[in-house]
Amino acid sequence: MHLQVPLTLDADAHTAGRMLADPVYVRAKVAASGGEVLHVDVTPGEEGAFTVTTRRALPTDLIPAQARAFIGDRLEVRQAEAWEAPGADGGRRGTVAVEIAGAPVRLTGTVALVPGEGSSRVVYDGDLKANVPLFGAMVEEAAAKAVRSALEAEEAVAREYLRTGDS
16 A cells, blocks of 8 residues: 655754654654653764664554454554655755564655755655555555654644754
């Protein structure tokens, strides 16, 4: 299942890039997804590139009851974003991977920070696959809903982070 989620940020791309690499912001966006924060790591790279890895525990109440037997009562979601160095305008590209430990569900794709006039956008674009016999489409739909919800929570956290001047 293809999934694209654009997030609008009220900041130029340079400021947004610094925010995306700030562990305080990363921890807040993971917590906003409604789960328990298990791990947050931001690793700087060369020329402004960076990698963000997170792990969170989420309840399975968004997963249909028929599919919970494959997953259990708690999901451990691992996410990795590898951001390239920024361009002169602050824009950058990267890759994203999200997997659910113990469940055959994975999202892989790209992420981009797109400069605009007085604002910028982060666009997640990827493919979500669930290798679950009989219930694959149902699990993909539920997982897509959970991923979209988590990313939309990220947009609200970014708005608050930028509003309060934590940048």
